[in-house]
Amino acid sequence: MDISFVILVEMLYAIASLVLISAGLAVVFGMMKVINLAHGEFMMMGGYATITAVGLGVNVFIAMLIVAPLVVGLIGLVVERLVIRHLYGRLVDTMLATWGLSLVFIGLATMIFGNTTTGISTPIPGFTVGAYQINGYNFFIIVMAVVLVIALYAVLKGTRAGLIARGTMQRSDMAAALGYSPDRIYMATFFFGSALSGLAGAILAPLVGLVPTSGGAYIAKAFITVIAGGPSLIAGLVSSATSFGLVNQIFTFAVSPVIGEVALLIAAVILLRAMPQGITSRFFKGKL
Amino acid sequence: MSLKRREFLGAGAALTTAALLPSAAFAADTIKLGSILDTSGIFDAYGKPMDQATRLAIAEINANGGLLGREVEIIDYDTQSDMALYSQYAQKLTRQDRVDVVHGGILSASREAIRQTMRKTDTLYFYNVQYEGGVCDRNIFVTGVTPTQQVEVLVPYAMKKSGPKVYILAADYNYGQITARWIQKFVEDNGGEVVATDFFPLDVSDFGSTITKIQQVSPDLVVAPLVGGAHLSFFRQWAAAGMNTKIPLASTTMGVGNEHKVLTSAEGDGIMVAYNYSQELDTPENKAFKEKWKAAYGDTNGIHELAVSTYQGIMLWAEGVKKAGTVDRDPVIEALETGVSIVGPAGNIAIDPQTHHATLDVHIMEVEDQKMKVVETLNQVAPVDTQAVCNLQENPDDNTQYEIEI
């Protein structure tokens, strides 16, 4: 009984962390059709922002939930103004340019923080379920992922900014004709997406050690999750994170963590072969 | 471990100038010592202090008049934690730079990548790292501890403190694979049982499901030969789940890269280890060594098992060269085979002529408040594991790494 609860938590945790890892990339891709390959490095910088802030005496939750997203959001803003905005509509070029940026950020982080593993301790203690100990932080990640998805939905569906954003996403020329500058909306979207990446990096930082190349571990997973999700932003994100998270954990528990990772990747190949435009091109059509 | 690049360069520059001062007295041609270490990438926590130790040792040798009246020059390459770069730089060191000796290699993977190149080119090679044992090759000298010097000591101690059911978590490459088998052997020799063994590639950093699995099996003891920066997260997640107070943990690698200083005391306390060196050793040699290190690098934070091992390896080689009166490979090997010994920061260390490994002191320790507290000391332990399979006196052409069979 206890073990099934523990495994359920592990599964939810796997799904939640995929949602967190992919959210920033999904927003930027879904709204702007830009694939930000520096996404992983944005997460890495979120981690470093948190650790630096904690080192300066900031409360760890403030550092994670406020400082890191702001810092990374601002970096994203600069990146958008300097590089991305010149490349809108050129999907592959933006991928290459952001790939270049990711290398730049790795280099910068190496020069500033050194190529050594750093990290902070998890701020939430573990607790007991029957005969089992659970990492309390896993719950925090699950809660954060749920809050994030709900907030994203509420903003897009319930606010005027969300309405404008959705409009621009569908027909940027019409939005422009109605007097909304797509340029500024894209800028805001990229800021928001980068902030989400920073938040994800900050939240995951206490679990795993941080090195300047940490981003590489995330980008592939995020990229796969977002592409497999397909055109709908939230439905795609949640559905593909759920499928991959389940596959990963089932194989992890049945065989080993490495097989779990490989199973996730194989599932991605099969899924994309069967649904070349992603899950939401077939299911949940027209949903947000 | 937060040594900044600039400080490091500064320290290096200071040392270089110090080393250059008496250079007028040296003969024209220098002795070339090749050094090949990961000073960046995920193994830099091991490599950087080893590099510093190399420089410290050479600066000291040169300050005392060099070797045979010649200055010793370091030719070093950073392999960036990439195994492929080892074989490239090894070829450079041996074919292009034509060095007289090579000290270096950290992971067993890196040693195996360059060992044959060294042998082919008749370049004397020192591997100054604790490892899984069994390398039998006349061209190589190993100055770190091997399983019978470490695992055989650690496992009974840890089992006595916990119980007979043991779970092994090992790094997935030759070191972890072979060490896991040694652990199994010594667990069974002591009447225990290995309930499960899991291997992790070096880039795995999420151990959540593993920790759940361990609880399902509920062993009395977990032994973890995990390696590198990513695997450090295991100790964090283990503590975050509150397991560190439930199941005792022993490791054959935790601490050689000063991991116990990166972890908080709440996360690290109580982990059992066994090594040749601890900063807390109360000997005059260790105090002097720490003073020298502090003078060169500002503080003693960087010193760890592998750094001391490297320092001792270079000093042993220097003794061999002095005794042989030349840096040529064969006379130096013969001189070292007379059982050359030195008293280093970690006590007396002597070359074992039969295996080219080292006889040295071993300390059982427990991590306490980010320090390694010595619990028990065993003096002058011989590398019995390798002696059982390797005799370079009788069979000098041997070139194999023997693995334990279970």
Next chain:
Amino acid sequence: MERSAKRDVVVTLIVSAILIAVMPMLIGTYTLTVLVIYGMLGLSLGLIWGFGGILCFGQAAFFGLGAYVYAIAAVNIGESTLPMILAVLLPGAFAAVLGAVMFYGRLTDVYLGVITLVVTLILFKFINSTAGPQYVIGDARLGGFNGIPGFQTLNVPGDSGAYIWGDAYFYVCAVALVIVFLLVTWLLRSSFGRIAIGIRENETRMALIGYDVAARKTVLFAIGAAIAGLAGALFANWAEIVTPNLFSLGQSAEIIIWCIVGGLGTRLGPIVGAAGLAYLKFLLGQQSMIDNTLIMGLVLVIFVLFLPRGLVPAVGSLWHASVGRTARRRPANRRMRRARHG
């Protein structure tokens, strides 16, 4: 057409003969060898991406596969001729299967990128977790993270004791590159090559004309992979070790950067980009002022922003402009890289 083809071959041979003679005086042959090998690897992606419009994020997979096939075969066979041949054929065959799965599934653009990327990751993860003694092919232990060191290196065919190494090995690699370059030239001048370019420019039109687009893309993809496999085998001989890092994403990224910087849609561009950037990286590796990842990243960003067509086409048009001849109209190489969805 015939005459210009002949002239091309003659010019190529003369220029490469001069380069092969002169370059060893400037750069050590040990370094030069790997530049040549990277040039071949760059060419392999330049062929399928620049002329076939197939953006492969996993060219390193074929490179690594070539290297591993060579190493495993060399350990088992002990003579290098057959391993070399296998190292070309197996990656080609693997790519043919993978390509068929992708192209008959009508995957394009980003989706193609994801699949190739994922396949590379799978190979990496698999090879990286084969350290145990149970992973053995014949006499060769896969070794996981350790890689496979100590295999038989290239020898004179038929005589397994006569190793080719050092300067001689450089000449072997350089000649191999020239041969591959000429074969690629010939392929692109053939009707197959011209149809491939047609597919790159407008896939639908070519399909409507009646060409089997998927089959042609698959064949081109396999040829590119075979060249990458050859480069991998040559690399294995040079490094004398193969490790899982050959499959890493970083390696794939670098190949793409070479092509962008050198110039897509040219044969020479990817080779120049590969050799030039690899040499730059080598020079940067000898200083520690600035992190060299940072510089590689900046180079890529700057090229995408300011010189999106790459070095070779830019120099080419500069040359034509300054000499005063009317620049030959080149196909708009970048057109196929526009987003097709959304």
